[in-house]
Amino acid sequence: MIFNHHLQTPILQKQKHARARHRSEDEANALCVAVAGGYAAVGYHGGGIKMFKFKSGEKVWSSEDLPVSMLCLMWMEAKETELLLSGGMDHNLRVWEKQAENPENLVLVGSFGVQKGPILALAQNSTCVASASDDFTIALWLKDTLTSKPWIDPKVMCILRGHNGGVTCLAFSPDGKELLSGGKDQALMMWKINASPPVLSQSISNCHGDWITGCAWTSSAVLSCSSDCKLRMWDIQTGRLLREILSSSSLTTLCCWEDYVMSGSTDGLLMVWKWESGVEITRIQAHNSRLHHCTVVSLPDLEKNLQPKDLLVASASEDGTVKLWHPLQVQHHSTLHGHSAEIQSLVCKKTGPSEFLTVSVDRSLRSWSVTTAMETPRCRKGSVRVVYFLGTDDLMVCGYDTGRLEIWHQNSMVYWKKVSDGSLCAVTGMPDDELAVSCSDCSVCIWKLERDSKKCIVGLDKVSSYKVESPLSFLFYCGSLFGVYMGGTVTDVLSSKAAYNWLRRVCPLGMIANDSKSFWLLGQTRGVLYVGLILSLNPSESDFFLAFCDDAISKKPKDLEIEEEMDEEQEEEEQQEKLSEEQWRERQTAIQRAAQVSSWITAAAVQNDFFVCGDYKGNMWFNQPPNVSTWTQRRPAHTDKVSVLRLTESLIISASHDRTVKLWDRQTKKQVFLFLL
Numbered sequence: 001m002i003f004n005h006h007l008q009t010p011i012l013q014k015q016k017h018a019r020a021r022h023r024s025e026d027e028a029n030a031l032c033v034a035v036a037g038g039y040a041a042v043g044y045h046g047g048g049i050k051m052f053k054f055k056s057g058e059k060v061w062s063s064e065d066l067p068v069s070m071l072c073l074m075w076m077e078a079k080e081t082e083l084l085l086s087g088g089m090d091h092n093l094r095v096w097e098k099q100a101e102n103p104e105n106l107v108l109v110g111s112f113g114v115q116k117g118p119i120l121a122l123a124q125n126s127t128c129v130a131s132a133s134d135d136f137t138i139a140l141w142l143k144d145t146l147t148s149k150p151w152i153d154p155k156v157m158c159i160l161r162g163h164n165g166g167v168t169c170l171a172f173s174p175d176g177k178e179l180l181s182g183g184k185d186q187a188l189m190m191w192k193i194n195a196s197p198p199v200l201s202q203s204i205s206n207c208h209g210d211w212i213t214g215c216a217w218t219s220s221a222v223l224s225c226s227s228d229c230k231l232r233m234w235d236i237q238t239g240r241l242l243r244e245i246l247s248s249s250s251l252t253t254l255c256c257w258e259d260y261v262m263s264g265s266t267d268g269l270l271m272v273w274k275w276e277s278g279v280e281i282t283r284i285q286a287h288n289s290r291l292h293h294c295t296v297v298s299l300p301d302l303e304k305n306l307q308p309k310d311l312l313v314a315s316a317s318e319d320g321t322v323k324l325w326h327p328l329q330v331q332h333h334s335t336l337h338g339h340s341a342e343i344q345s346l347v348c349k350k351t352g353p354s355e356f357l358t359v360s361v362d363r364s365l366r367s368w369s370v371t372t373a374m375e376t377p378r379c380r381k382g383s384v385r386v387v388y389f390l391g392t393d394d395l396m397v398c399g400y401d402t403g404r405l406e407i408w409h410q411n412s413m414v415y416w417k418k419v420s421d422g423s424l425c426a427v428t429g430m431p432d433d434e435l436a437v438s439c440s441d442c443s444v445c446i447w448k449l450e451r452d453s454k455k456c457i458v459g460l461d462k463v464s465s466y467k468v469e470s471p472l473s474f475l476f477y478c479g480s481l482f483g484v485y486m487g488g489t490v491t492d493v494l495s496s497k498a499a500y501n502w503l504r505r506v507c508p509l510g511m512i513a514n515d516s517k518s519f520w521l522l523g524q525t526r527g528v529l530y531v532g533l534i535l536s537l538n539p540s541e542s543d544f545f546l547a548f549c550d551d552a553i554s555k556k557p558k559d560l561e562i563e564e565e566m567d568e569e570q571e572e573e574e575q576q577e578k579l580s581e582e583q584w585r586e587r588q589t590a591i592q593r594a595a596q597v598s599s600w601i602t603a604a605a606v607q608n609d610f611f612v613c614g615d616y617k618g619n620m621w622f623n624q625p626p627n628v629s630t631w632t633q634r635r636p637a638h639t640d641k642v643s644v645l646r647l648t649e650s651l652i653i654s655a656s657h658d659r660t661v662k663l664w665d666r667q668t669k670k671q672v673f674l675f676l677l
Contacts, residue, residue, distance in 0.1 A: 030359035034084065035349050036075035037103070040357055041084050042365050043070025049086060049096070051106060054349075054367060057675065060104035068092075074122040076129065076143065083109070083147060085129065087119025093131055095146055110151045114159065115139055121169055125176030128157060128193065132167035138181055138191075140198060158198050162189055169215045180222055182212030188224050188234065202239045207232060214254040218275055223261060225251035231263050233275060243278035247271060255313070257296045262313055262327060264291030270315050272327045282330050287317035293346040297324070297370055298354050312374075316343040316358055324373055334373055338366055340659075353412070372413055388427040395457070397435065399424030405437065407449075407457050415457045419445065426483070428475040434463060436481055436493070438472040444483065444493050466493050476511035478519045482534070484508045488523060490534065506530055509604050524601035529613055531606065603654075605645040610666075612652055614642025620654060622669070637662065 028047030033040055039060070040052045048066035052059050069089035076083040082098040084106060092113040096106040113119075117135030124130070129141045138160040145154035165184030172179055172193075178201065179191040186209065190202040208226035216223045218233075221242060225231045227250035233243040249267035256262070261275045268287035273280050293316040299306065312333075313325045320339040325332055341361035348356040354370035382402030389396050395414075398406040403420035405427075406413050422440035430436055433449040444466045450459035468491070472483035481493040488506045491497065509522040514533065521532035603614040611623045618638035624630045638656035646653040651672075652664040663673040 029344075029361055029363060030365055031069065031071060031344065032073050033345060033347055033357050033359050033365060034073035034075050035347060035357060037082055037098075039104075040365060040367075041073050041075070041106075042359060043073050043086060045069045049073070049084075049106075051104070052365060053104070054355075057367065058673075061106055063106075063108075069118075071118055071120055072122045074124065074129075076124060076146065077126070081147065085122060085146070087122055087131055089118045091115055091117060091119065091133070091135075093119060093141075095151075110153065112153050113139075114156050117166065120166060123170035123172050123179070125172045125193070127176070130170050130172075130179055132170050132181065134166035136163045136165060136167065136183070136185075137161055138163075138167055138170070138179070140193070160191055160198060160200070162200050162203060163187060165211075168212060171215050171217055173217050174219075180215050180217060182215040182224055184211045186210065186212065186226070188212060188215060188222070190222065190236070190239075202236070204234060204239045207234070207241075210250070213250075213252055216254055216256055218256060221275065223254060223256070223275070225254045225263055227251070227266075229265070231261065231271075231273070233278070243275075245271075245273055245278060245280065252291055253294050255295050257311060258308075260308070260311070260328075262294055262296070264294045264315060266290045268317060270294060270313065270325060270327060282327060284325065284327060284330060284332075286315045286323055286325065286332075287319055287321070290318040290342075292316050292318060292343055295346055295348060295356070297348060297356060299370065299374070312370075314346060314356060316346040318342040320360065320362070322346065322358060322368065336368055336373060339364065369412070385424055386427050388429065390429050397427050397429075399427050399437065403439070405460070409457075415459070417460050419447065419460070425471045426473060426475040428477055428481075430477045430481065435460075436475050436477065438468075438475050438483065440471050442468050442471055444468055444472060444475070444481075446481075466496070468493065468496075473508055474511045476513075476519055478513075478534070479517065482511070482519075484511060484521065490521065509601065512606055520606050522604040522606065524604070529601050529604055529611070531611070603642045603645040605647045605652075607647040610647065612645050612647065614638075614645055614654060614656075616641045618642055618656060618658065620645075620652075637664075 028044040030042050031045055032043040035054065038054045040054055042050050042052065046067055046069050048063035048068055049070055050059055051061040070086050071089060072087040074085045076085050084096040086094045092111050094111045095109040097109045099105045099107060115131065115133035115135050115137055117133045119131050119133055121132040122129065127143055129143060129146065131139045140157040140160065141154055142157050163183040163185050167181050167183045169182045170179065177194045179193050181189045186206055188204040188207045189200060192199050192201045207224060208230060209228035210226050212224050212226050214225045220236065221233050222236060223231065223233055229247045229250050231245040231251055232241060235242055247265050247269065249265040251263050251265050253264040259274055259276060261273045263271050268285060268289055268291050269283050270286035270291065271280065271283040295314055297312045297314045299310065299312055308328050311326065311328055313327050315323050315325065320341055320343060322336040322343065323332060324334050339358065339360040339362050343358050343360045346356055346358050356368055358366050381404055382400040384398055385401050386399040387396065394409060396408040398408060401423040403418050403422055403424060404416060405419045405424065406416040408414065419437055420439040420441060424437060425440055426438035428436050435447045437445050437447060446463040448461045448463050449457055450461055452458045468483065470485055473486050474484045476482050483491050483493045488508055506523040506525045509524055512520045512522065514520055518533055518535040521534055523530045600616055601613050602616055605612050609625045612620065614620045615634065618636055618640050619634035620637035620642060621632045621634045624632065637654055638658045638660060640656050640658035642654055642656050644655040650666050652666055655661045661675040662671055664670065665672050
């Protein structure tokens with residue numbers, strides 16, 4: 001899943017104007033993320049905070065008139081309420097509260113702070129919150145004062161001073177009694193928080209040759225990593241260096257699991273050590289560029305009995321990918337593609353399904369299902385060729401070029417089966433829980449959905465199979481099972497009878513329901529939209545009637561035939577000219593044809609008397625009911641070919657080769673949402 005939000009933008013506006021108008025929103029980099037209760041809060045560079053619904057990706061809230069860079073976010077563990085704490089570039093902390101009557105709305109409870117520099121890190125234990133600042137200090141705040149009602153500006157519990165540079169990382173000990181901090185001064189410090197007042201218990205100066213980039217606790221030691229290419233282990237009591245592990249490049253991220261330490265570096269290495277012995281277990285060239293984040297990912301089926309060999313680590317890189325590893329087996333499981341720029345952070349969900357989030361410089365936040373990622377590596381699944389939504393149970397059917405068929409319910413895959421050795425070309429639903437699937441081997445198979453006592457999908461049974469002349473591009477059930485060949489012929493698959501042979505050179509675009517007894521057939525040629533209505537008058541005898549509507553620019557089928565004859569005459573005349581003139585004409589013809597291709601219709605949709613079209617250039621246009629034959633001008637909607645169009649009662653949905661899916665208000669034609677793929 002991926003979600004991003006754009007301000008509502010008129011489709012008639014040119015994209016460059018839209019980008020200029022919304023530069024501050026669209027180009028704000030996501031800097032941090034925090035997840036809780038089914039929602040993801042994201043902090044932006046100069047853009048405040050936005051909150052997204054985790055399952056759907058919908059943006060449900062954003063801070064208004066807050067042009068502040070948010071450097072860190074943390075959901076506070078508080079009773080009877082959900083509070084978000086943010087640290088900003090403006091030196092302030094802010095508390096935001098979820099409303100009980102509307103959990104999709106955050107209200108600013110208060111803004112406070114005593115530190116004189118940007119807030120770089122946050123941490124919490126059961127009683128207090130620590131905020132690290134670039135002014136060399138750490139501020140401690142009692143949670144009770146941050147959650148009081150009515151709101152009273154909190155007084156700082158204590159300010160910890162000792163660092164001689166900005167404090168870059170914080171970590172509370174497992175029992176919550178001590179706080180570990182690392183900074184730009186290359187120092188690592190341990191603070192006794194349960195003392196009154198809190199005091200410095202251990203200071204390790206010059207413990208690295210560069211900024212400390214991460215710190216963590218183990219049962220008997222603390223760890224630190226730095227841009228000086230070193231991972232070091234320190235005795236908690238004495239501060240003595242216990243062990244040093246050298247890397248070939250700067251270490252950028254660190255995570256731990258039981259007796260193992262995993263670290264990532266600027267040259268893309270993922271390294272694993274046993275922390276007690278310091279023995280390097282393995283080093284893996286996980287990426288070819290800087291590794292920004294690594295974390296241990298929980299496996300739902302093995303969480304309580306996880307063995308070292310099953311340990312799963314996710315690595316996020318500057319190359320825009322996330323990779324899943326079984327590091328102790330030196331096994332790369334899969335690569336998750338989607339981001340178009342470097343990934344800056346990765347965070348796992350603490351509750352619910354096993355999922356994690358990534359934020360990227362491409363200004364998007366993505367949600368990944370661990371269950372789905374682990375089920376089958378993407379390279380083996382192939383590419384998605386067809387998607388179909390079943391009208392019941394919120395089920396989606398997904399077909400791949402490898403012959404794999406998947407059935408999804410909401411955000412989870414519930415069943416899959418390899419139904420063909422070739423590519424899947426089309427899928428449609430049928431009565432009695434049946435699916436029709438067209439394959440590249442010139443077959444159409446009917447499958448029955450098997451359900452258990454709870455109506456869950458547990459299998460697919462083949463009911464029948466039919467041979468066709470060539471692979472069918474589209475399937476649709478309306479009293480009988482219809483298919484369309486790429487050449488435009490409509491056939492009744494069950495009886496193998498041709499229902500209608502569309503005009504030569506008309507390329508089919510799709511089949512769309514009209515009512516229980518008829519459906520629309522859409523096609524195009526030379527930028528002209530052709531619309532056919534197939535009415536099933538007597539399905540039992542396979543008698544059909546095709547009502548052929550006028551096209552989008554008031555041409556009829558006979559006009560197309562006349563144009564083709566004129567083209568043939570022109571070609572004959574050109575052949576009679578000299579070679580040089582002929583070559584010149586060929587070049588001109590090639591140029592004209594290229595221009596024609598760019599204006600060809602590549603997608604269309606219809607609902608009642610409303611039609612919408614898209615073309616190779618990314619333009620979209622509509623008719624203007626009740627005058628069905630009156631059309632708007634083509635206007636930019638995407639930056640590349642429009643590949644799919646769909647209509648609902650209130651929305652126009654467009655998908656493009658520019659890797660975006662956009663939602664448009666059907667009445668105003670304004671963009672209301674954007675999904676980056």
